[in-house]
Amino acid sequence: MMSYDDRDGKIWMDGKLVEWRDAKVHVLTHALHYASSVFEGERCYNGKIFRGVEHSARLKRSANLLDFDIPFSVEEIEAAKYAMLKANGWTDAYVRAVAWRGAGEDMGVSAKRNPVRLAVAGWEWGNYYGDAKMKGAKLDIAKWRRPDPATIPCEAKAAGLYMICTMSKHAAEAKGCSDAMMFDYRGYVAEATGANIFFVKNGEVHTPLPDCFLNGLTRQTVITMLNERGITVHERHIMPEELEGFEQCWLTGTAAEVTPVGQIGDYTFEVGALTREISEGYETLVRS
Structure with a gap:
């Protein structure tokens, strides 16, 4: 595997395309010290970024929730993404837009005088969970919980909110798992470290209410797909003891x-017909 800082290609930074290896920031960048950074993960299929405009709009909203403004419009961010894809010759790729408070006059908690920067990169990426896409992922149960929304801007896709996700995923991988499922601060089922979660019981779908974690765009897409198929969807608080009664499970995210889930801790799930139907339907939708 090539290191992400040592590749051929182009990255869009602050209004222009630069050589991949030249896309650098200073060690005193505010975001590196105080997590003043937001990002988006998107996928381009057959030359079109799925729900790209909505991702760009969310990026700007996330920045506002962290008390800074991105100095580019949604339209300019969209143009930057496609310019980056064209410069690298990609029609199918993962796209990462990231905005942050850079190095400037301030180097403390406050950073009002520091410039806000924006970069758009991308890479060719297959299945996030590898062969789990077919046989079902194995999930650990994280010890860390999604925080109370009174303590974090939970509607922002902010870099700092992923610290406990990284630790939880590392712990899961050490146990031979693909990922970890997290509870929220009240003890309800919440999400995986970078994906929302769905369950199936008696032909109906149950998914945690996103009142303290990100309501993913893929999550929203899948709920629409289920509604169109006439399948009842319950968005609600789910208790840990309910895991034993669910028959199927899957994760959603850009x-x-x-991705089907075959096991969470000691609980097992079948990769059933509805899971496969939604997975295949999503593949068709994003490539249409």
Whole structure:
């Protein structure tokens, strides 16, 4: 595997395309010290970024929730993404837009005088969970919980909110798992480290209410797909003891797409017909 800082190609930074290896920031960048950074993960299929405009709009909203403004419009961010894809010759790729407070006059908690920067990169990426896309991912149960929304801007896709996700995923991988499922601060089932979660019981779908974690765009897409198929969807608080009664499970996210889950801790699930139907339907939708 090539290191992400040592590749051929182009990255869009602050209004222009630069050589991949020249896309650098200073060690005193505010975001490196105080997590003043937001990002988006998107996928381009057959030359079109799925729900790209909505991702760009969310990026700007996330920045506002962290008390800074991105100095580019949604339209300019969209143009930057496609310019980056064209410069690298990609029609199918993962796209990463990231905005942050850079190095400037301030180097403390406050950073009002520091410039806000924006970069758009991308790479060719297959299944996020590898062969789990077919046989079902194995999930650990994380010890860390999604925080109370009174303590974090939970509607922002902010870099700092992923610290406990990284630790949880590392712990899961050490146990031979693909990922970890997290509870929220109240003890309800929440999400995986970078994906929302769905369950099936008696032909109906249950998914945690996103009142303290990100309501993913892929999650929203899948709920629409289920509604169009006449399948009842319950968005609600789910208790841990309910895991034993669910028959199927899957994860959703831009990187994860729709990935079946075969096991969470000691609980097992079948990769059933509805899971496969939604996974295949999503693949068709994003490439249409």
